Amino acid sequence: MSDIDVLELLGLAQATATEAAALAADMRSGGVQVQKTKSNDLDIVTQADTAVEALIRKRLATARPADGVLGEEGGEADGTSGITWVIDPIDGTVNYLYGSPSYAVSIAATTKAANGRYVSLAGCVHAPVLGTEYTSAAGQAARRNGQELHVNEGVPLHQALVSTGIPYDLEARAQVLADFASLAPRIRDLRLVGSAALDVCGVAEGRTDAHVGRRLPIWDYAAAALIATQAGSVVRGARGGPPSLELLLAADTHLADALEPLITDGGIKE
Ligand code: IPD
Numbered sequence: 001m002s003d004i005d006v007l008e009l010l011g012l013a014q015a016t017a018t019e020a021a022a023l024a025a026d027m028r029s030g031g032v033q034v035q036k037t038k039s040n041d042l043d044i045v046t047q048a049d050t051a052v053e054a055l056i057r058k059r060l061a062t063a064r065p066a067d068g069v070l071g072e073e074g075g076e077a078d079g080t081s082g083i084t085w086v087i088d089p090i091d092g093t094v095n096y097l098y099g100s101p102s103y104a105v106s107i108a109a110t111t112k113a114a115n116g117r118y119v120s121l122a123g124c125v126h127a128p129v130l131g132t133e134y135t136s137a138a139g140q141a142a143r144r145n146g147q148e149l150h151v152n153e154g155v156p157l158h159q160a161l162v163s164t165g166i167p168y169d170l171e172a173r174a175q176v177l178a179d180f181a182s183l184a185p186r187i188r189d190l191r192l193v194g195s196a197a198l199d200v201c202g203v204a205e206g207r208t209d210a211h212v213g214r215r216l217p218i219w220d221y222a223a224a225a226l227i228a229t230q231a232g233s234v235v236r237g238a239r240g241g242p243p244s245l246e247l248l249l250a251a252d253t254h255l256a257d258a259l260e261p262l263i264t265d266g267g268i269k270e
């Protein structure tokens with residue numbers, strides 16, 4: 001797996017996400033219905049989630065047949081190249097259902113570390129209705145529509161604008177409410193967008209100062225975490241570890257250090 005060309009991977013991620021995002025937007029204009037539910041009744045899948053992931057898998061398999069794929073809707077298929085594509089066909093499906101513009105296709109090219117964790121090499125988050133494409137690759141700048149991105153640095157806790165998300169899991173919602181209660185008196189304000197990928201990209205571009213994510217699987221952030229990291233954010237989990245179901249915390253390092261003691265206590269365990 002030597003000589004990985006991360007820019008080639010990024011180009012494929014961009015081209016595929018552009019086409020996939022156009023399909024999602026096109027399907028939305030024809031109306032949308034819930035096709036099925038997953039972990040519980042709140043965790044919905046629309047026909048577009050399925051169709052968009054199928055398109056992405058087809059394009060990636062044609063371009064790079066030896067790569068593996070992990071997609072939210074279609075599961076994991078091993079490859080032989082050492083590259084695994086991690087896909088969320090529509091991040092923000094509930095927004096999509098309601099006609100909100102805050103949804104995005106997320107595609108990341110990753111490699112697996114010895115400990116089994118996915119390490120992102122290139123990623124693209126494309127929100128067709130917002131008209132925004134976020135990109136980055138290992139060693140490269142983070143960009144929105146080609147413009148370089150930087151996180152907000154040196155923001156004190158009391159001036160921090162912090163986004164979070166609402167998990168489908170009801171037990172995890174209790175943790176988010178605890179986060180709200182702990183954070184609200186100490187920060188500038190909280191934001192709920194409804195797309196973890198766009199939330200993490202929001203930190204990258206300074207639209208918010210930090211994101212606190214709970215119960216996020218890898219496809220929610222494989223692309224966005226790379227984009228935020230390359231924009232100068234730390235993206236980490238609880239107790240200095242990597243992001244996990246328990247916690248994903250993205251912010252400039254000083255703000256992350258200030259936020260972490262307020263939010264990790266009693267967190268969701270893997
Ligand atoms: C969801 C969104 C949401 C987050 C949920 C995710 P989906 O992804 O990212 O913001 O709070 O935890 O599951 O289901 O729309 O792909």
Ligand code: CA
Nearest residue numbers: 088091092220
């Ligand atoms: Ca998602």
Ligand code: CA
Nearest residue numbers: 072088090091
């Ligand atoms: Ca999704």
